[in-house]
């Protein structure tokens with residue numbers, strides 16, 4: 177049975193070209209880039225090349241990129257780096273309810289320390305109103321952090337306007353672009369962002385490596401990882417050269433794919449998937465913004481069905497997806513993103529996320545819809561046949 181992987185927003189398989197680029201770095205290319213001898217210098221060359229590739233994907237200068245251990249560290253770096261920046265006396269940060277945990281949790285920690293965190297609501301499709309951001313800004317605001325794309329429903333935020341409003345008041349703007357970079361064009365030359373988070377494993381690179389873009393002339397940040405003078409003294413620790421080289425290659429490939437029209441192919445597959453779901457599965461509902469959305473992401477609910485049961489039924493047929501229910505997240509809480517969009521709990525518990533990738537095909541979508549339609553029908557029949565707790569038989 178051919179496996180169909182539709183969970184690319186969780187992680188992606190490492191591309192063969194990425195793996196080929198990385199493997200020699202574990203053998204002959206093992207040098208420490210800070211060493212002066214030939215092994216060290218060779219590693220430094222590879223590091224510099226990769227930094228150019230990563231910067232090239234978002235239109236940044238190589239000197240504006242700091243390598244980190246992934247999107248989570250980049251987000252923590254942006255939040256703690258600005259809050260504890262030398263000389264900062266401001267204590268107000270503006271964010272929104274649908275941020276990733278790697279933003280929300282560091283902000284919670286700051287709140288305990290006395291910072292004032294303003295979490296703006298989103299509308300029913302997961303969008304933050306830029307005017308609300310504007311109105312929330314005060315002379316005490318040190319940072320606005322609003323994600324570019326949401327991982328669960330794919331909704332894209334208007335980071336252009338949000339960033340402009342922040343800049344009009346001289347406030348730093350960070351965006352978590354972990355889900356958007358490599359899927360939609362992101363060019364920091366045209367975006368009013370000071371800090372931007374990226375992660376390699378969402379774009380067919382290895383796990384455990386990411387980057388924070390720090391625009392030139394951004395005031396010095398507090399460094400959450402202090403050590404040697406690596407990364408221009410901004411993040412200590414011997415560089416993960418194989419990971420960085422893999423990340424660089426993944427960025428180069430993502431850029432090539434986007435210019436070859438592959439994004440349009442993703443949109444076609446995603447739209448065909450939703451179109452066929454709508455036709456074949458009664459009571460299916462799309463979550464998130466229908467137009468301003470990641471090309472690969474489809475979040476939807478299936479009335480009177482149970483998302484976890486559907487996930488398992490699909491998995492048994494070789495199809496991997498994810499859900500937003502309390503059970504799958506392991507937190508005991510239904511998806512905070514769908515909750516913030518005011519989706520009722522029973523609908524959240526019926527939800528599935530399909531996130532497509534370069535390896536999927538249009539014929540995969542046919543098999544997914546057939547299997548899903550069957551699974552939903554079986555699930556509904558079973559729940560009708562099961563007496564509800566407390567009912568009289």
Ligand SMILES: Cc1ncc(COP(=O)(O)O)c(C=O)c1O
Pocket residue numbers: 185186245246247248249251276278323325326327352354355375376377384385386
């Ligand atoms: C929007 C967003 N930000 C940050 C992260 C964390 O990235 P990483 O897994 O590289 O730490 C993720 C991962 O799911 C994400 O989707």
